[in-house]
Amino acid sequence: MADEKKFAVLIDSDNIAPKYISIILNEISNKGTITYKRIYGDWTSTNASSWKKVLLTNSLIPVQQYSYTQGKNATDSAMIIDAMDILYSGEVDGFALCSSDSDFTRLAARLREAGKTVVGLGESKTPLPFRAACDEFKLLDRIAGDDEKEEPKKVKKKAESSKKKSAAKASSEKLYSHIEPADEKESEEMEVTPIETIAASLKDIIVENTDENGIDISLLGNRLQKRHPDFDTRNYGYAKLSIFLKKFDFLSMEHVGTSVIVSLKAPTEDDPIETFIVGFVRSHEPKGISLGALATEVKNEFPDFTPKEYGFSKFEQFIRSISGLEVKSTTPLNKKVHCK
Numbered sequence: 001m002a003d004e005k006k007f008a009v010l011i012d013s014d015n016i017a018p019k020y021i022s023i024i025l026n027e028i029s030n031k032g033t034i035t036y037k038r039i040y041g042d043w044t045s046t047n048a049s050s051w052k053k054v055l056l057t058n059s060l061i062p063v064q065q066y067s068y069t070q071g072k073n074a075t076d077s078a079m080i081i082d083a084m085d086i087l088y089s090g091e092v093d094g095f096a097l098c099s100s101d102s103d104f105t106r107l108a109a110r111l112r113e114a115g116k117t118v119v120g121l122g123e124s125k126t127p128l129p130f131r132a133a134c135d136e137f138k139l140l141d142r143i144a145g146d147d148e149k150e151e152p153k154k155v156k157k158k159a160e161s162s163k164k165k166s167a168a169k170a171s172s173e174k175l176y177s178h179i180e181p182a183d184e185k186e187s188e189e190m191e192v193t194p195i196e197t198i199a200a201s202l203k204d205i206i207v208e209n210t211d212e213n214g215i216d217i218s219l220l221g222n223r224l225q226k227r228h229p230d231f232d233t234r235n236y237g238y239a240k241l242s243i244f245l246k247k248f249d250f251l252s253m254e255h256v257g258t259s260v261i262v263s264l265k266a267p268t269e270d271d272p273i274e275t276f277i278v279g280f281v282r283s284h285e286p287k288g289i290s291l292g293a294l295a296t297e298v299k300n301e302f303p304d305f306t307p308k309e310y311g312f313s314k315f316e317q318f319i320r321s322i323s324g325l326e327v328k329s330t331t332p333l334n335k336k337v338h339c340k
Contacts, residue, residue, distance in 0.1 A: 007034030013041030214263030
């Protein structure tokens with residue numbers, strides 16, 4: 001299509017494994033046409049041998065960059081220079097920066113400043129600053145997770161080789177036994193945006209952007225992507241956004257024509273929070289209770305309560321929506337809640 005975006009795919013071979021090449025090209029092909037496919041590394045090094053096998057089959061242009069100093073990643077500068085050259089040529093609409101290295105954070109920010117779409121692709125170990133600098137960030141190991149489980153098992157071969165290393169490993173563990181290992185669960189949870197954060201963002205987006213009928217699911221997905229560049233339903237084990245959203249019990253989805261409209265579920269008639277509020281206000285009649293004091297009592301009784309769950313940005317709006325209650329202003333700064 002003539003209006004498809006043109007992308008430059010730039011790969012840091014020192015920080016990306018060859019097994020991800022198909023995922024990289026497929027992800028970017030879904031967004032537009034790939035016009036540049038370049039991969040950077042020291043091709044005289046034995047470390048690059050695994051990449052050499054896929055260069056021709058995927059039409060990747062290798063860019064040679066010698067490692068002048070041992071232990072230093074020399075490919076970064078070559079990739080950055082090329083990216084800027086391509087930027088000034090004006091021939092592409094976006095860049096795919098394939099690396100898990102935070103050194104490309106400033107490059108991503110600079111490309112976005114120039115109005116280009118930047119898609120980052122790396123592993124879960126990629127530092128958060130690089131992820132946040134991109135319009136989108138794809139976690140390759142998360143996306144590849146399901147596919148890798150379906151590959152022929154190589155466990156036996158790995159087990160045989162691991163036995164040879166077991167003695168050395170045991171010795172190493174004994175030597176460093178005084179050092180506490182990192183909490184694996186905590187580390188894993190930090191690989192992607194926590195589900196609680198996603199839930200809070202969903203509520204905010206719906207409240208801020210919805211109309212009376214709710215918000216279109218595609219718009220909701222776009223807003224969520226802008227808030228969290230590394231958001232991808234596959235990171236959480238779901239293939240589609242519509243299926244992913246079903247896990248949140250505070251959401252309601254309705255098919256309207258060819259669209260799916262998402263909204264916050266309306267409270268039930270026997271909602272415990274509304275019942276508490278009505279009863280509490282009634283117990284303070286005829287004087288009523290100040291809006292601030294009522295908000296404090298509700299928070300004490302229901303610590304997780306937020307008016308956003310009901311589709312309101314402010315507590316006062318939520319109270320005004322409850323049948324049988326009204327808010328009266330004695331002064332601009334003094335508002336009291338009464339039963340009608």
